[in-house]
Amino acid sequence: MSTTSTDVSSYRPLGRTGVQVSPLTLGAMMFGRWGNPDHAECVRIIHRALDAGINVIDTADVYSRGESEEIVGKALQGRRDDVVLATKFHGAMDDHDPNRAGSSRRWIIRAVEDSLRRLGTDHLDLYQVHRPRPEIDVDETLGALTDLVRQGKVRYVGTSTFLPSQLVEAQWVAERRQRERPVTEQPPYSILAREVERDVLPFAQRYGVGVLPWSPLAGGWLSGRYRRGEQPPPSSRLQRQPARHDPTSPENAAKLDAVHRLTDLADEAGLTLVQLALAFVLEHPAVSSAIIGPRTMEQLESQLGAERVVLDDGLLDRIDVVVPPGTTLNEADRGYAPPALVDASLRRRRRRS
Secondary structure, rough: OOOOOOOHHHOEOOOOOOOEEEEEEEEEEEEEOOEEEEEEEEHHHHHHHHHHOEEEOOOOOOOOHHHHHHHHHHHHOOOHHHHHEEEOOOOOOOOOOOOOOOOOHHHHHHHHHHHHHOOOOOOOOEEOOOOOOOOOOHHHHHHHHHHHHHOOOOOEEEEOOOOOHHHHHOOOOHHHHHOOOOEEEEOEOEEOOOOOHHHHHHHHHHHOOOOOOOOOOOOHOOOOOOOOOOOOOOOOOHHOOHHOOOOOOOHHHHHHHHHHHHHHHHHHHHHOHHHHHHHHHHOOOOOOOEEEEOOOOHHHHHHHHHOOOOHHHHHHHHHHHHOOOOOOOOOHHHHOOOOHHHOOOHOOOOOOO
């Protein structure tokens, strides 16, 4: 497969914004101490992605506590205007101050200035709420984001890993209170995590919301590193996210079985598993651009050009047999657990003593 630059004709609309985006977005989570601490190599990876036709870069303030944004800022010197630049807020940026996190007006106004400084720019093309905060009034968050848009510091606002009901609530509040409405959503979406096909993706199509799926390779499960009869190389993900990567859990055993069957399908089709996985996500008509998160140049090269892979209906049907539509094999891959499912007291009536 060629890794030459993306054909401009393959670019896709970002919802109804009028912005055209490459089918692949470069995610920067692995740039910095969370993944690759070599800043010079990370800059080279970013430049290679841009030269290959990728025009969207997505990062977050919490990625390596600002280091990822700093690396992206270095790489974009002299190239900022060529990029749709997206970042996110919500994650804790301090271990002691609880107000340096979340989606309150107080924190958003501070967080955006920090991100702009680290990224070396005077505006963000897309500023996203990284996770829901049900305890915070949605109007509080959208009100602050609306002010940033009116000040010219942000062009568009979006969300990440919101439940269908939360997505609808944000649209409703925006309309009723005359706030900027979220125009994008970043959901977890891969062959192994298909729950968003039930409601989130149909919602996005109905309301013209751009979709930027994260983890299309299912956190490395669809990277090709798991082969029958072979021991996978050690991974730091097991220590960071045991619920998603501990092979002894029944949920992850089911994922491993699915990976082996998907690998067989990819082999029969003459594709790598990476190509199969990315092409599958890009096949959904709601998807604007899939976020890839390479740590090394080799990983980037293995993913470039996947947007040119076309999966025929027969192969897509066989994928549906391995993991049925709307199915997520491991709850941990959903990326967000509603409080009512985590805190038992929210599901039980308080009884008088």
